[in-house]
Amino acid sequence: MSQKLNITVVSGSIRPGRQSERVVKFLTKETSSRGWKVNIVDPATTSPNLLTLRYMDYETQGLDAPQVLKDLSDSFSSSDAFIFCSPEYNFSLSPILANIVDHFKPEFARKPIGIVTYSISPFAGVRASVQLYSLIAGIGAVSVPASMPIPSVHELLNEEGIPQKEEMHGFAKNFLDELEWYTTALKNART
Numbered sequence: 001m002s003q004k005l006n007i008t009v010v011s012g013s014i015r016p017g018r019q020s021e022r023v024v025k026f027l028t029k030e031t032s033s034r035g036w037k038v039n040i041v042d043p044a045t046t047s048p049n050l051l052t053l054r055y056m057d058y059e060t061q062g063l064d065a066p067q068v069l070k071d072l073s074d075s076f077s078s079s080d081a082f083i084f085c086s087p088e089y090n091f092s093l094s095p096i097l098a099n100i101v102d103h104f105k106p107e108f109a110r111k112p113i114g115i116v117t118y119s120i121s122p123f124a125g126v127r128a129s130v131q132l133y134s135l136i137a138g139i140g141a142v143s144v145p146a147s148m149p150i151p152s153v154h155e156l157l158n159e160e161g162i163p164q165k166e167e168m169h170g171f172a173k174n175f176l177d178e179l180e181w182y183t184t185a186l187k188n189a190r191t
Protein backbone atom coordinates (compact mmCIF):
# COMPACT_ATOMS: atom_id res chain seq x y z
CA MET A 1 0.00 0.00 0.00
CA SER A 2 2.80 2.44 0.89
CA GLN A 3 4.13 4.78 -1.77
CA LYS A 4 7.30 6.85 -1.89
CA LEU A 5 6.14 10.13 -0.38
CA ASN A 6 8.10 13.25 0.45
CA ILE A 7 7.10 14.36 3.90
CA THR A 8 8.32 17.18 6.13
CA VAL A 9 8.11 17.02 9.91
CA VAL A 10 8.13 20.47 11.51
CA SER A 11 9.19 20.20 15.11
CA GLY A 12 8.12 22.67 17.78
CA SER A 13 10.65 22.96 20.59
CA ILE A 14 14.07 24.46 21.18
CA ARG A 15 14.16 23.90 24.93
CA PRO A 16 17.25 22.26 26.46
CA GLY A 17 16.36 18.64 27.20
CA ARG A 18 13.32 18.91 24.95
CA GLN A 19 11.01 15.91 24.65
CA SER A 20 10.47 16.79 20.98
CA GLU A 21 13.62 14.85 20.10
CA ARG A 22 12.00 11.61 21.28
CA VAL A 23 8.88 12.32 19.26
CA VAL A 24 10.80 13.26 16.12
CA LYS A 25 12.98 10.14 16.36
CA PHE A 26 9.85 8.01 16.77
CA LEU A 27 8.16 9.66 13.77
CA THR A 28 11.31 9.37 11.66
CA LYS A 29 11.46 5.62 12.26
CA GLU A 30 7.75 5.06 11.69
CA THR A 31 7.65 7.10 8.46
CA SER A 32 10.93 5.90 6.96
CA SER A 33 9.97 2.28 7.57
CA ARG A 34 7.08 2.91 5.14
CA GLY A 35 9.61 3.95 2.48
CA TRP A 36 8.81 7.66 2.79
CA LYS A 37 11.48 10.31 2.34
CA VAL A 38 11.45 12.31 5.57
CA ASN A 39 12.77 15.83 5.98
CA ILE A 40 12.96 17.23 9.52
CA VAL A 41 12.72 20.96 10.19
CA ASP A 42 14.35 21.41 13.58
CA PRO A 43 13.82 24.97 14.84
CA ALA A 44 16.98 24.70 16.96
CA THR A 45 19.04 24.71 13.77
CA THR A 46 16.68 26.13 11.14
CA SER A 47 14.52 28.97 12.24
CA PRO A 48 13.48 32.28 10.74
CA ASN A 49 13.48 35.38 12.91
CA LEU A 50 10.22 36.38 14.52
CA LEU A 51 7.85 37.28 11.72
CA THR A 52 8.15 40.67 10.10
CA LEU A 53 7.72 39.93 6.39
CA ARG A 54 6.35 36.67 5.01
CA TYR A 55 8.46 35.01 2.32
CA MET A 56 6.01 36.14 -0.38
CA ASP A 57 6.18 39.76 0.89
CA TYR A 58 9.90 40.00 0.12
CA GLU A 59 9.19 39.40 -3.56
CA THR A 60 6.24 41.79 -3.79
CA GLN A 61 8.33 44.49 -2.10
CA GLY A 62 11.37 43.83 -4.34
CA LEU A 63 13.50 42.70 -1.40
CA ASP A 64 15.91 39.79 -1.15
CA ALA A 65 14.60 37.20 1.31
CA PRO A 66 16.91 35.64 3.93
CA GLN A 67 18.46 32.34 2.83
CA VAL A 68 16.69 30.42 5.60
CA LEU A 69 13.33 31.43 4.13
CA LYS A 70 14.39 30.51 0.58
CA ASP A 71 15.56 27.09 1.75
CA LEU A 72 12.41 26.44 3.76
CA SER A 73 10.19 27.58 0.89
CA ASP A 74 11.95 25.19 -1.53
CA SER A 75 11.76 22.36 0.93
CA PHE A 76 8.08 22.94 1.77
CA SER A 77 7.20 23.31 -1.93
CA SER A 78 8.71 19.92 -2.72
CA SER A 79 6.91 18.18 0.15
CA ASP A 80 3.79 16.13 -0.54
CA ALA A 81 2.66 16.26 3.08
CA PHE A 82 3.60 17.54 6.52
CA ILE A 83 3.47 16.57 10.14
CA PHE A 84 3.27 19.45 12.59
CA CYS A 85 4.69 18.17 15.86
CA SER A 86 3.85 20.43 18.78
CA PRO A 87 4.21 20.38 22.54
CA GLU A 88 1.45 22.02 24.56
CA TYR A 89 2.60 25.23 26.25
CA ASN A 90 0.01 26.93 28.46
CA PHE A 91 -2.90 25.25 26.70
CA SER A 92 -1.52 26.51 23.36
CA LEU A 93 0.50 25.32 20.41
CA SER A 94 4.24 25.85 20.12
CA PRO A 95 5.03 29.50 19.31
CA ILE A 96 8.19 28.61 17.39
CA LEU A 97 6.28 26.21 15.17
CA ALA A 98 3.63 28.88 14.53
CA ASN A 99 6.38 31.38 13.71
CA ILE A 100 7.94 29.09 11.11
CA VAL A 101 4.57 28.34 9.53
CA ASP A 102 3.41 31.98 9.47
CA HIS A 103 6.23 32.88 7.05
CA PHE A 104 4.71 30.71 4.33
CA LYS A 105 1.37 29.93 2.74
CA PRO A 106 1.34 28.88 -0.96
CA GLU A 107 3.86 26.16 -0.14
CA PHE A 108 1.17 24.42 1.94
CA ALA A 109 -1.82 24.97 -0.34
CA ARG A 110 -4.09 21.93 -0.74
CA LYS A 111 -1.57 19.64 0.93
CA PRO A 112 -2.33 17.40 3.91
CA ILE A 113 -0.94 18.07 7.34
CA GLY A 114 -1.04 15.53 10.15
CA ILE A 115 -1.03 16.73 13.73
CA VAL A 116 1.14 15.17 16.43
CA THR A 117 0.99 16.70 19.90
CA TYR A 118 2.52 15.64 23.15
CA SER A 119 3.02 16.66 26.74
CA ILE A 120 4.37 15.21 29.94
CA SER A 121 0.84 15.29 31.36
CA PRO A 122 -2.00 12.87 30.59
CA PHE A 123 -3.60 15.53 28.37
CA ALA A 124 -1.24 14.76 25.47
CA GLY A 125 -1.29 18.28 24.05
CA VAL A 126 -4.87 17.99 22.81
CA ARG A 127 -5.50 21.68 23.47
CA ALA A 128 -2.59 22.49 21.15
CA SER A 129 -4.10 20.22 18.51
CA VAL A 130 -7.38 22.16 18.54
CA GLN A 131 -5.42 25.30 17.68
CA LEU A 132 -3.40 23.49 15.03
CA TYR A 133 -6.58 22.57 13.14
CA SER A 134 -7.36 26.31 12.91
CA LEU A 135 -3.81 27.22 11.90
CA ILE A 136 -3.88 24.62 9.13
CA ALA A 137 -7.17 26.00 7.79
CA GLY A 138 -5.61 29.47 7.84
CA ILE A 139 -2.75 28.45 5.54
CA GLY A 140 -5.07 26.78 3.04
CA ALA A 141 -3.90 23.28 3.81
CA VAL A 142 -5.95 20.22 4.70
CA SER A 143 -5.78 18.84 8.22
CA VAL A 144 -5.92 15.09 8.50
CA PRO A 145 -8.81 14.33 10.88
CA ALA A 146 -6.87 11.58 12.64
CA SER A 147 -4.24 13.08 14.91
CA MET A 148 -1.67 11.51 17.18
CA PRO A 149 -1.72 12.90 20.73
CA ILE A 150 1.01 11.45 22.96
CA PRO A 151 0.43 11.66 26.73
CA SER A 152 3.25 11.33 29.30
CA VAL A 153 5.73 11.49 26.45
CA HIS A 154 8.74 11.07 28.74
CA GLU A 155 7.40 7.66 29.79
CA LEU A 156 5.93 6.43 26.52
CA LEU A 157 9.03 7.13 24.42
CA ASN A 158 12.61 6.61 25.52
CA GLU A 159 15.49 8.91 24.51
CA GLU A 160 15.89 7.01 21.25
CA GLY A 161 12.22 7.49 20.44
CA ILE A 162 11.47 3.83 21.04
CA PRO A 163 7.94 3.21 22.35
CA GLN A 164 7.70 1.75 25.82
CA LYS A 165 4.25 0.43 25.05
CA GLU A 166 3.61 -1.77 22.04
CA GLU A 167 0.32 -0.07 21.14
CA MET A 168 2.21 3.09 20.12
CA HIS A 169 3.07 1.36 16.83
CA GLY A 170 -0.64 0.73 16.21
CA PHE A 171 -1.53 4.37 16.96
CA ALA A 172 1.20 5.52 14.57
CA LYS A 173 0.01 3.11 11.89
CA ASN A 174 -3.58 4.39 12.05
CA PHE A 175 -2.41 7.99 11.93
CA LEU A 176 0.08 7.44 9.09
CA ASP A 177 -2.36 5.34 7.06
CA GLU A 178 -4.76 8.29 7.15
CA LEU A 179 -2.01 10.76 6.28
CA GLU A 180 -1.01 8.55 3.36
CA TRP A 181 -4.58 8.33 2.10
CA TYR A 182 -4.97 12.11 2.09
CA THR A 183 -1.52 12.61 0.60
CA THR A 184 -2.23 10.30 -2.34
CA ALA A 185 -5.75 11.66 -2.91
CA LEU A 186 -4.71 15.31 -2.79
CA LYS A 187 -1.58 14.75 -4.87
CA ASN A 188 -3.73 13.17 -7.58
CA ALA A 189 -6.24 16.01 -7.33
CA ARG A 190 -3.55 18.69 -7.55
CA THR A 191 -2.08 17.18 -10.69
Ligand SMILES: Cc1cc2nc3c(=O)[nH]c(=O)nc-3n(C[C@H](O)[C@H](O)[C@H](O)COP(=O)(O)O)c2cc1C
Pocket residue numbers: 012013014015017018019020021087088089090091092118119120121122123124125
Ligand atom coordinates in the same frame (compact mmCIF):
# COMPACT_ATOMS: atom_id res chain seq x y z
C1 LIG B 1 6.03 27.17 29.08
C2 LIG B 1 5.47 25.80 29.32
C3 LIG B 1 4.12 25.63 29.40
C4 LIG B 1 3.58 24.35 29.57
N1 LIG B 1 2.23 24.20 29.55
C5 LIG B 1 1.70 22.95 29.54
C6 LIG B 1 0.31 22.76 29.34
O1 LIG B 1 -0.45 23.69 29.18
N2 LIG B 1 -0.17 21.49 29.33
C7 LIG B 1 0.65 20.40 29.50
O2 LIG B 1 0.15 19.28 29.46
N3 LIG B 1 1.99 20.55 29.68
C8 LIG B 1 2.53 21.80 29.70
N4 LIG B 1 3.88 21.98 29.85
C9 LIG B 1 4.72 20.81 30.07
C10 LIG B 1 5.17 20.23 28.73
O3 LIG B 1 4.25 19.22 28.35
C11 LIG B 1 6.56 19.61 28.84
O4 LIG B 1 7.48 20.56 29.34
C12 LIG B 1 7.05 19.07 27.49
O5 LIG B 1 8.26 18.40 27.73
C13 LIG B 1 7.26 20.21 26.50
O6 LIG B 1 7.83 19.74 25.31
P1 LIG B 1 9.37 20.02 24.94
O7 LIG B 1 10.19 19.39 26.07
O8 LIG B 1 9.61 19.31 23.64
O9 LIG B 1 9.57 21.49 24.87
C14 LIG B 1 4.44 23.23 29.70
C15 LIG B 1 5.82 23.44 29.64
C16 LIG B 1 6.34 24.70 29.43
C17 LIG B 1 7.82 24.87 29.31
